[in-house]
Amino acid sequence: xIITSSQSPQKSLLIIGANILTILxxxxxxxxxxxxxxxxxxxxxxxxSFSYLMFGLDWLFLIDTIKLTExxxxxxxx
Numbered sequence: 001x002i003i004t005s006s007q008s009p010q011k012s013l014l015i016i017g018a019n020i021l022t023i024l025x026x027x028x029x030x031x032x033x034x035x036x037x038x039x040x041x042x043x044x045x046x047x048x049s050f051s052y053l054m055f056g057l058d059w060l061f062l063i064d065t066i067k068l069t070e071x072x073x074x075x076x077x078x
Contacts, residue, residue, distance in 0.1 A: 010046050016056035019045050021065065024076050031073035
């Protein structure tokens with residue numbers, strides 16, 4: 001489930017996904033390594049576990065907002 005009332009809003013996939021998109025849009029390069037996204041996320045927002053970051057990336061991939069490069073980096077879809 002994406003939205004529940006029993007968890008903090010910071011752990012909602014909607015919030016995590018929006019924060020990841022903000023990081024990707026503001027990053028100066030076309031593609032970003034997931035570990036860099038994790039570090040930037042911790043700098044700008046509350047620290048989350050790697051699992052939550054992966055859930056957020058999975059969700060963004062499923063809704064066709066991001067794609068993976070051959071090297072495993074994350075890239076915004078145009």
